[in-house]
Amino acid sequence: xxxxxxxxxxxxxxxxxxxxxxxxxxxxxxxxxxxxxxxxxxxxxxxxxxxxxxxxxxxxxxxxxxxxxxxxxxxxxxxxxxxxxxxxxxxxxxxxxxxxxxxxxxxxxxxxxxxxxxxxxxxxxxxxxxxxxxxxxxxxxxxxxxxxxxxxxxxxxxxxxxxxxxxxxxxxxxxxxxxxxxxxxxxxxxxxxxxxxxxxxxxxxxxxxxxxxxxxxxxxxxxxxxxxxxxxxxxxxxxxxxxxxxxxxxxxxxxxxxxxxxxxxxxxxxxxxxxxxxxxxxxxxxxxxxxxxxxxxxxxxxxxxxxxxxxxxxxxxxxxxxxxxxxxxxxxxxxxxxxxxxxxxxx
Amino acid sequence: xxxxxxxxxxxxxxxxxxxxxxxxxxxxxxxxxxxxxxxxxxxxxxxxxxxxxxxxxxxxxxxxxxxxxxxxxxxxxxxxxxxxxxxxxxxxxxxxxxxxxxxxxxxxxxxxxxxxxxxxxxxxxxxxxxxxxxxxxxxxxxxxxxxxxxxxxxxxxxxxxxxxxxxxxxxxxxxxxxxxxxxxxxxxxxxxxxxxxxxxxxxxxxxxxxxxxxxxxxxxxxxxxxxxxxxxxxxxxxxxxxxxxxxxxxxxxxxxxxxxxxxxxxxxxxxxxxxxxxxxxxxxxxxxxxxxxxxxxxxxxxxxxxxxxxxxxxxxxxxxxx
Numbered sequence: 001x002x003x004x005x006x007x008x009x010x011x012x013x014x015x016x017x018x019x020x021x022x023x024x025x026x027x028x029x030x031x032x033x034x035x036x037x038x039x040x041x042x043x044x045x046x047x048x049x050x051x052x053x054x055x056x057x058x059x060x061x062x063x064x065x066x067x068x069x070x071x072x073x074x075x076x077x078x079x080x081x082x083x084x085x086x087x088x089x090x091x092x093x094x095x096x097x098x099x100x101x102x103x104x105x106x107x108x109x110x111x112x113x114x115x116x117x118x119x120x121x122x123x124x125x126x127x128x129x130x131x132x133x134x135x136x137x138x139x140x141x142x143x144x145x146x147x148x149x150x151x152x153x154x155x156x157x158x159x160x161x162x163x164x165x166x167x168x169x170x171x172x173x174x175x176x177x178x179x180x181x182x183x184x185x186x187x188x189x190x191x192x193x194x195x196x197x198x199x200x201x202x203x204x205x206x207x208x209x210x211x212x213x214x215x216x217x218x219x220x221x222x223x224x225x226x227x228x229x230x231x232x233x234x235x236x237x238x239x240x241x242x243x244x245x246x247x248x249x250x251x252x253x254x255x256x257x258x259x260x261x262x263x264x265x266x267x268x269x270x271x272x273x274x275x276x277x278x279x280x281x282x283x284x285x286x287x288x289x290x291x292x293x294x295x296x297x298x299x300x301x302x303x304x305x306x307x308x309x310x311x312x313x314x315x316x317x318x319x320x321x322x323x324x325x326x327x328x329x330x331x332x333x334x335x336x337x338x339x340x341x342x343x344x345x346x347x
Numbered sequence: 348x349x350x351x352x353x354x355x356x357x358x359x360x361x362x363x364x365x366x367x368x369x370x371x372x373x374x375x376x377x378x379x380x381x382x383x384x385x386x387x388x389x390x391x392x393x394x395x396x397x398x399x400x401x402x403x404x405x406x407x408x409x410x411x412x413x414x415x416x417x418x419x420x421x422x423x424x425x426x427x428x429x430x431x432x433x434x435x436x437x438x439x440x441x442x443x444x445x446x447x448x449x450x451x452x453x454x455x456x457x458x459x460x461x462x463x464x465x466x467x468x469x470x471x472x473x474x475x476x477x478x479x480x481x482x483x484x485x486x487x488x489x490x491x492x493x494x495x496x497x498x499x500x501x502x503x504x505x506x507x508x509x510x511x512x513x514x515x516x517x518x519x520x521x522x523x524x525x526x527x528x529x530x531x532x533x534x535x536x537x538x539x540x541x542x543x544x545x546x547x548x549x550x551x552x553x554x555x556x557x558x559x560x561x562x563x564x565x566x567x568x569x570x571x572x573x574x575x576x577x578x579x580x581x582x583x584x585x586x587x588x589x590x591x592x593x594x595x596x597x598x599x600x601x602x603x604x605x606x607x608x609x610x611x612x613x614x615x616x617x618x619x620x621x622x623x624x625x626x627x628x629x630x631x632x633x634x635x636x637x638x639x640x641x642x643x644x645x646x647x648x649x650x651x652x653x654x655x656x657x658x659x660x661x662x663x664x665x666x667x668x669x
Contacts, residue, residue, distance in 0.1 A: 027480070067480065073510065078469045078503025085473020085487075088458060089408060091480060093473075108500075112463050113470065120449040121459065122442030123665035158666050181668035 005196040009056050011167035012132075012188065015174035016057065016094065018203045020064055023092060026178055029070040029079055030096030030132075034061035037071040053098050054134070054193055076105035080131070084114040087129040087183075094178060097133040099141075100149045100187060114183050115158035126181040130174070135163075136189035136227065136277060137314045137325050146314035146321075148278040150225070153185040154255035155282075160184045160208055161255040165229040167197035169252060172206030180208065187254075189227045211258035213265070217245035220339060221265040221272045222331070223288055225251050228275040234328045235335065244339060254284050262288065263296045270301035271338050275326050280308040302338035307331045348566040349402050351559070356627035357636060359401050359558065363393040363615045364640035365426060366417045370589070372644050373416070373433060377593045381652070382433055386447045389417030391588035394614035395520050396421035398561030399488055399581075402569045408456045408474040408487040410467030412520075414587070415460025418490050419450050422457045430647035436654035443657040444665070464525075465491060465498035468517075472504045475513035475578070486514040486572040494525025496539045505546040505580070514572035516565065517543075517580045520555065523606070526591045527599045540582035548578055555583030556609070558618040586610045 006014070020026045034057070035049030036042040042049060048069070051058025061069040072079040076097060083093040097103060103110070110131070117125045137146040154161040160182055164170040170188070177184035214229060215236055222232040229250045236246035247265050251257055266272050272292055276285035289304040307326045315321055349355070370390035376382050389396070392414075400409065400421035411418040419429055424440060432439030433447045440450055451459035458474060461467040471489030478485045495501055496519060508515040519539045523530055536542055543550030551568070553560040561583055568579035586609055590597045601607040619633050628636075 073503070073506060075503035075507060077499055078472065078507050081466075081469020081500065081504070082473035082476055082507060085410070085458070085470035085475075086477045086480070087473070088453065088470070089474045089477040091477050108463055108466060109469065113461075113466055116449075117451075117459065118668055119665050120441060120445040121451040121453065122440065122444050124441070125451065125453050126668045128668075160667070 003201060006167060006199050007193065008167045008170050008195045008197070009054065009193040011171040011199045012056050012174055013058065013060070014199070015171040016060060017063065019094070019175055019178040020060070020068060022203065025090065025092045026094060027068040027070065027091065028057060028060060028094050028096065029072050029083060031072055031074055031098055033057045033096055034066065034069045034071050037066065052096065054190060056193070057096070076102055077109065080106035081109040081113065083129055084109050084127060087114070087127045088117060088125055092128045092178060094130045094132060097131055099145050100133040100135045101144050101147045103149060103152070110153070110159065110183065111156055115156050119158060127183055128181045129183045130177040130180070130186055131183065132186045132188065134188050134190040136191050137309070137321055138191040140316065140318060140321065141314070142316040143313040148309070150185065150187045150254045151278045151284040154284060158183065159255060160253065161187065162208060162253050163187045163189070163226040164252065165192070165226050165250050167195060167199045169206050171199055172204050173208065173252065175203060176205040176208050179205065184208065192227050206252070209253045209256050209258060211249050211251050211253070211261040213247060213261070214250050215246065215248040217247035217269065219244045219246065219269055219271065220335060221247045221249060221262070221269045223249045223251055223262055223272065223274045225254060225276050225284065228277055228326060231275055231326055231328055231331060235331045238328065238332060239335065257284070257288065259291060259295070262292060266292055266296045267299045270299055272300070273305045273307060273331060273334055275307045275331060277309055277325055279311050280306055281311055283308065305334040305338060307334055348570050351562060351627065353627050355401055356622050357632065359397050360618065360622060360628065360633065361636050361640055362397045362421050363618060364637050365643065366390070366393045366396065366420050367615055368640050368644040369416060369420060369426060369430070369647070372648055374589060374593065376648065383435060384446055386433070386593045387414040387591060388587065388589040388593065389414050391614070392417060392520055392522060392555065392585045394558040394561050394618065395518065395555045395583045395585055396490070398558050399516070399518050399565040401562060402565055403456070403486070403488065405454070405456050406483070406485045408458055408471070408485065410458050410471040410474070410487070410489050411460045412467065412490055412492055412495070413448050413460065413462055413464065414492065415448070415450060419452070419457055419460065423455050424450065424452045424457055426643060426647040427650040430651040431654045434651040434654070435656070436651055437657040438650070438654040442661060444661065465495035465500035467491065468495065468500045468504035471515050472508050472513060475508060475515035476511065478514050479511070484573045486516060486569055488516045488518055490518050490520060492525065493519065493521040493523065493530045493534065493539060496542065497525070497533055505543070505548060508578040509546040509548045512575065512577035514575070515578040516568045516572055517578060518565070519580065519582045520585055521582055522585050522587045524591065524599065529599070538582060540580060543580035548580055550580040550582065552582040552584070555585030556612045556614040556617065558614060559621060
C-alpha cells in the first residue's frame with residue numbers, strides 16, 4: 001500500500017481504470033475524453049489525444065478501446081440523455097460534463113429524466129449513472145467556466161452529489177459512486193487536480209453520504225465542501241494560536257449531506273460556520289444553517305455563520321476572483337463575531 | 348423481414364382495437380373527473396405504434412412521448428396496469444406514481460412515456476448504444492411527434508445515432524400539430540423525413556394511416572438496424588382523433604377539405620378491410636377480436652376503479668435504489 005503520493009487527477013484516473021477493470025458495463029463518454037477519434041496516425045499507434053480537457057482520462061482509451069472510452073460530439077443534451085438511456089437498460093455509464101457551467105445544455109436529462117425514472121416508474125427501474133464534472137473558481141476561467149453548481153444538482157431529489165476534497169477521497173468516492181444504482185454527480189474542483197496525497201493502490205470505497213472530521217475540536221465547528229477544507233484548516237491553525245479548538249468537518253457528500261455528524265459536532269461546540277464556494281441563496285450552506293438551527297437550536301451559542309461566494313457571477317480579473325472566493329480572513333472575521341465571548345471565558 | 352402472418356395480423360388488429368377502445372374509454376371517464384391530471388390520447392394513430400411494434404420483441408426497446416398509451420399497448424404492456432396507473436391507483440404499472448405521461452414497463456422494453464417533448468430521443472440513442480455495446484441484435488425505436496423535430500434533442504440524437512451507426516429507428520408521428528401549432532408554421536422543412544439527409548441517414552415517408560405502409564417501412568428499417576447498418580428515420584403522416592390534451596377545443600383543426608378528409612380516415616377499419624380481403628382473418632374473426640377488445644378494456648376500467656389508492660407511505664419510497 002505504501003507508495004509516493006499521487007495527484008487528485010491521477011487518483012481519479014486510477015479509480016476510473018479500476019472501475020472499468022472490475023465491471024465491463026462501465027464505460028466513459030464525453031467531449032474529448034480520449035480526443036482525436038478517427039485520426040489515423042493516432043489510431044495506428046493506439047494513442048489518445050487530450051484524454052479529457054484537463055487530462056483526467058488520459059491513457060484510458062489506449063487501455064480500454066474506443067468502445068469504452070467514447071468521444072462524443074459537442075452535444076451535452078444528446079450524450080447525457082444517451083447515458084441515461086444506457087443506464088436504464090443495464091450499462092453503467094460515467095459521462096463527463098466538462099464544466100458544470102454547461103449543465104444548461106443537458107439539465108433535462110438529469111432533472112426531468114434520469115433522476116425521476118425510478119420514482120415515476122414505481123421503483124421498477126435503476127439508473128446507475130455517475131456524472132463527472134468540474135466546478136470552482138481560481139483558475140481564471142471567468143463567469144462561464146468557474147461556477148460551483150453542486151448545490152443545484154443537490155436540489156433535485158433522486159440525485160446524489162459528491163464533492164471530494166483530496167486524492168484519497170476522490171478515488172474512494174468515485175468507486176463508490178460507480179457502484180451506486182443511482183445518479184451520482186461527482187463534482188471535481190479543477191483547482192485541486194494537482195493536489196498530492198496518499199492513495200492506496202488497490203480498490204477501495206469511501207462511503208457516500210458520510211462526512212469526515214478532519215480535525216477534532218470543542219469550541220467551533222466548521223463545515224466545509226471540497227477545496228474549502230483547506231481554508232478551514234488554515235483558520236483552525238490560526239485560531240489554535242488563541243487557544244480555540246476548531247472542529248473541521250469535510251462534508252464529502254453534498255446530497256444527502258450528513259446531518260448526524262454536523263449536528264453532533266454542533267452539540268459539542270455550540271458554534272457553526274459553513275464555508276461554501278457556491279452562491280449563498282437557496283444553497284447547501286443555507287440549507288445546513290436552516291437544518292442546524294431547527295434541529296440543534298438549544299445547543300447554539302450564536303447564529304450559524306455562512307462564508308460563501310457573493311451573489312454574483314465569477315469575475316475574471318484575478319484580484320476580483322480572489323475576493324469572490326471564501327478566504328481565511330473572511331472566515332476569521334465571521335468567527336470573531338461568535339467566539340468573542342469564548343475568548344473571554346478561556347482567558 | 349418479418350412477414351404479416353395471419354397470427355401476427357390478428358394480434359396487430361387486437362392491439363389496434365385495444366388502443367382505440369382504451370383511448371375512447373379514457374376520454375369518457377376523463378369527463379367524469381375520475382381521472383386526474385393531463386391526458387393526451389393516441390386514438391387515430393394506431394397504425395403507427397402497432398405497425399412498428401409488430402416487429403419487436405420484449406428485448407427490443409422503445410421510447411415514447413406524452414401521447415404514449417398507444418406505444419405501451421403495442422409493446423405489450425398490461426392494460427389493467429395501464430388503466431390503473433392513469434387512475435392513480437396502487438395497482439398501476441408504476442404503482443400510481445407515474446400517471447398517463449410516465450407509464451413504463453422496463454421489463455417489456457418500454458422505457459417510458461415522456462412528459463418532455465423529445466425527451467425520449469437521446470434515451471433511445473442510449474438504449475441503442477447499449478445494444479451495440481453488448482453486441483446484441485436488439486433495436487431501439489424512438490417514437491416522437493412533429494413538435495419534437497424542432498427540439499435540439501432531435502438533432503443531437505439523430506447525429507449521434509448516425510455517426511455511431513446505432514440500431515435506432517426514429518419513428519416520427521407527424522399528426523400535423525405541435526399542440527395547436529401546425530407543422531407548416533413551425534418546421535422549416537417541407538417534410539420531416541428530409542431532415543434525415545442532414546445526418547446522412549436513410550429515411551422514408553409513409554401514410555401513417557395505412558398499417559401495411561408503416562409495417563413494411565418499419566420492417567426494412569428494423570432489419571437494417573439488426574444487421575448493424577445503422578439508424579433510419581421514418582416519417583408517418585397521421586392525425587389524432589382528439590385534441591392535444593383532454594379539454595382542448597381543437598379550433599385549429601380542419602383548415603382544408605383535404606385535411607378534414609385525411610383526419611376522418613379510420614386506420615383500423617382500413618386495416619380490417621385489407622386483412623379480410625387478403626384472407627389474414629375473416630370478418631367474423633375481426634368481429635370477435637373487436638368484442639374481445641371491448642371486453643378487455645371494460646375489465647381494465649373496472650380493475651382500475653376497484654383498485655386501492657397508493658399507500659401514503661409510498662410517497663417516500665423509490666427515490667433511490669438501495
